[in-house]
Amino acid sequence: MKISEIPLTSGFSSDYDPETDTWTLTCETNDGGAYLPVIRLNTITEQVPDQYTSLCFDYRSTDDINTIDMVMYKVFLGSATRTYEFDRTMKATDEWKTFRVDLAAQRTATTVRFLNKAGQYQDIRFLGLPVGGAIQIRNIRYDVNEFPFKDLSISYEGESLIEAEDFNGAADTKAGHSSRHNQLPELNTFYTHPTGKYFPIYAWGSVDFEGGKGDEAPAFLQKQYQELWDCGFTITQGTAWPGVDKAFLFDGQEINGVKINLREGTELSMICKAGLSNYSEIQSTVSSVKSSDRLGGWFIMDEPHRKHFPQMTQKVNWIREFDTEHILYGNLLNISTDMSAIGFTSYDEYVHTFMREVGTGFISYDYYPVRQYDDTKEIYIEPDFFNNLEIVSKLAKYYHTSFWAFAHSVASNCGKAGVSYPTPEENHMRVQIFGNLAYGAQGVQYFTYKCPNPYDGYTYYDAPIDVNNEKTPVWYMVQNINRDIHALTWVFLGAEFLRAGHTNAETPVGCTRLTKDMLPDGINSVTSDGQGVCVSLLKNGKNLFMMVLNGDIHNAQKVTVEKEIAVKRVLMDGTTEAEAAGSKEYELTPGHFVLYLVSEDEPETEVADVPFYETSDYRDDADDVFITPDQNASGGHYISAMGDPRWNGYSVILPTNGDRTISREEAISNWVLCLTIRLQSRLIWM
Missing domain, CATH: 3.20.20.80 (Glycosidases)
Incomplete structure (x- = not known):
């Protein structure tokens, strides 16, 4: 959808930026009758799909606008057929927000038959905008009935509690969230291991x-x-x-x-x-x-x-x-x-x-x-x-x-x-x-x-x-x-990557700082006297491995592993040797690693018959951003057991600045949880 015109009787003066597809609208007249701040949307050319029951647009506003309505027209009649007053307020904001209103009743009512036929168009009237007030609007669309983000205050000191239900309300504020699946095409093929018993x-x-x-x-x-x-x-x-x-x-x-x-x-x-x-x-x-x-x-x-x-x-x-x-x-x-x-x-x-x-x-x-x-x-x-x-x-x-x-x-x-x-x-x-x-x-x-x-x-x-x-x-x-x-x-060969953490004083960009809860049960800590090491967990069948890699290309590092369980150390020739509980030091030259077989009785991962996007909820409805729940939220600090434990998809919204913090917008994006259950998760800012 788009703004097709500013009617002659509109109280708006307007400016349009085609590069950003943004309208800037300033209210010069609002007499409550003949001249109102109003915009006209383009005529639809075909019936809008039934699942699109919300009108949405992104906006900025100088003022709260508590009275907004929409006048519905049919071009072949040339006159208004219905007027519908929105029950939502556009809050004043200098940040881009999403305004979303539920139109499900208008879509389904036989007396209205809204958006069901080519030739319909609408005026949106911002009746509550005072003279001198201004709004900016972009990305007008009809969408499925999902909620806007709830405004949250996030403290950078101490703890902030973010409740999943804050993200799971519907636009009508009554129904619960209904998960959305982006309709991706089925993959043409799946990976077939090409080299038999050998690693490729x-x-x-x-x-x-x-x-x-x-x-x-x-x-x-x-x-x-x-x-x-x-x-x-x-x-x-x-x-x-x-x-x-x-x-x-x-x-x-x-x-x-x-x-x-x-x-x-x-x-x-x-x-x-x-x-x-x-x-x-x-x-x-x-x-x-x-x-x-x-x-x-x-x-x-x-x-x-x-x-x-x-x-x-x-x-x-x-x-x-x-x-x-x-x-x-x-x-x-x-x-x-x-x-x-x-x-x-x-x-x-x-x-x-x-x-x-x-x-x-x-x-x-x-x-x-x-x-x-x-x-x-x-x-x-x-x-x-x-x-x-x-x-x-x-x-x-x-x-x-x-x-x-x-x-x-x-x-x-x-x-x-x-x-x-x-x-x-x-x-x-x-x-x-x-x-x-x-x-x-x-x-x-x-x-x-x-x-x-x-x-x-x-x-x-x-x-x-x-x-x-x-x-x-x-x-x-x-x-x-x-x-x-x-x-x-x-x-x-056949190993499943679980997670990786880094011990560097400054965590590598886009990576996660190693914390104790990332380590396998019985491993208390991994430290080094040098730049830092990469610690990864791999699962292969019932075997759980922990790999500690020196990624410094110049210097050897002395690595210390503290453990309260006995493990098997995997040697470079592929054999294993028993290693008792306690503290153990290793001298690792660049590119070399310590490899532990930590457990031989892990539950085996079930092989999925379909790609993950067909079996999970997620969102990627923001331009150029791929969004799902993220183990790497909170500035690179790992958060364990967040949300559905079966959810294996992760976001790639990653903090890239040196102090390892993320912005409010990144935090919101990373914490959009498309779950049908209500849960609470604690976000710890360190």
Whole structure:
């Protein structure tokens, strides 16, 4: 809906800002009769759906307006048919508020038949606005019968009690809240684990023809795949040639006239990307190789902008015509990307919309947080590395799916201005890889395996395999990390991320400060003598694990764990050893961690048959904001057992300022509880 005109008999003078779609209306005349402050809404072109029983708009006002009514017209009659006086007051406010009035009776009464036919329009008269008073109005709409936020006073000292029923009244002030489900499209596909008994370790830029000619090429390709497997990779990016991919996927194929089993001696899988550029190619390629036991999935697109989503969706749909079993791989940009490069005003909405519209069924994103200043050569880690993991892990949980994330394994000059990617170091890659795993990643990736040739002014060096197809020291670093992942597959593969807290004096942006109630029963505290550690909880079947990771890329930290129970410590070779109750100290170098098996008798999580949005209440009716109940409310302080304990969706409205407080508006957004029960929750401001 919108304001179509200010009638000639209106007492309003008006100014309209098209950029914000905001009307500023000043009352110059209000004689109670011929000249009143009135606006006219546009004529409806079809019947308004029955569920929309509330008139809503956002406003600011200089005065309380206690008398407001609406005159209903039918354009084909040319005269008023009904006048309805609102029973609500518009309170004076210099902040944007929502005015909402219940029209259910008018929608259902047979004598009124309001909004049931094209050609109807309405005048809204602000009878109680005094001369000289002014209002601003925007976002006029008919909506479902939900409540406006109740004004609350929140104290930043001590405690403030916020009652859920304050958020669960209806617009008529009588009925209770009726939960709303946003009607999202059904996902096209769900995540399918692609590597059998192995953890997915994916190599970008892996194997090509260069280095082998003629009948030497097949043997050289085979050697490269063997080296890839020996380095610990379990899944590889396909080549640029469908014929080579097919020779990898099926034994006994010919390359350059030579029959060869390219995958001999390995158990690698492949994500194919060649031969998928149009419908006919997809039909031919997918149909011919989908039966291979080594096919991991299909490559859709890398680092898309919003404008690429329809193209990706079309490709997803085409592939799904012929193969419904394998993963569809689309890789997203990261949180540090300029928003103009992704086409959204917030990163979480970028990921959220990708999942809703493209529907690949899982999330992959690349973030390479270890950087180096070109002038000083100082190496540092981007401060929002863990924030990206917080957002992606929550949305993966929300959609009942998995996510994959990266480590940067090549030096290059393709960073932002004044910054480059340094020569990879093992500990730097460990922070990235095991940081991802601490947040429940179900696949890790390296960019890149083979060093790319220079292009567009970008240069690369010190990848695991150099431009001459020789191993570098980085190859052995990657092999060491991958060996550890394989040993701990029983921990990480299939693990469900529960939560993570950080002990840093200044909590990483977007993350949660560790508190005692976040720890498993029997673990009293985790502290360190350094910058701080990440403490995460993972559940795998009946096993509950606690992981303590040193995310400082420069310094070792002495970590102390105080516990009143005996646990099993999981060693890097995957074995366990008993550890008694009491205090224990560990010296953790960068990227290394302590891993406890805390419990072996946890209730197993039931696997959902449908995405989480089909089984829960939530709200995302604010522009560019994704809102649900949030364990991270209160400036990053964890609040346990808030609301429905079965509610596994979380908000990604996160505090980003240095003192770890959130605004009143953020607090309101984070505490909108769409529950059909009445409960009380205590919000503690610390």
